[in-house]
Amino acid sequence: MLVFTFDGELWIWDARRADSWTFVSMPAEASEEVRDVPGGPRRGFGSRRVRVTIGGSTWLTSIFPDSARGCYVLPVKRAVRKAEALDVGDIVTVTVELLEP
Numbered sequence: 001m002l003v004f005t006f007d008g009e010l011w012i013w014d015a016r017r018a019d020s021w022t023f024v025s026m027p028a029e030a031s032e033e034v035r036d037v038p039g040g041p042r043r044g045f046g047s048r049r050v051r052v053t054i055g056g057s058t059w060l061t062s063i064f065p066d067s068a069r070g071c072y073v074l075p076v077k078r079a080v081r082k083a084e085a086l087d088v089g090d091i092v093t094v095t096v097e098l099l100e101p
Contacts, residue, residue: 002098004030031071053095055084
């Protein structure tokens with residue numbers, strides 16, 4: 001099981017700026033490890049299922065490869081941002097646990 005803890009800045013996806021889709025980028029090294037996991041089903045867009053913790057909030061979601069940034073990105077839903085009093089530009093500590101091989 002792969003588990004990563006890192007600090008990252010919340011940012012808005014430019015292509016969906018009007019929708020306020022907010023993400024945090026995984027570090028390049030962690031993204032490489034996820035890419036190198038053998039086997040395991042790949043979901044739509046090359047996504048991988050994960051369990052995420054930010055502050056006191058834990059939820060299930062997916063991470064997605066972002067070729068422009070060269071890493072996996074993690075969507076941070078509005079309910080989590082509200083519960084943790086987070087906004088775009090904030091630096092957050094994130095724990096990501098890969099749920100599939």
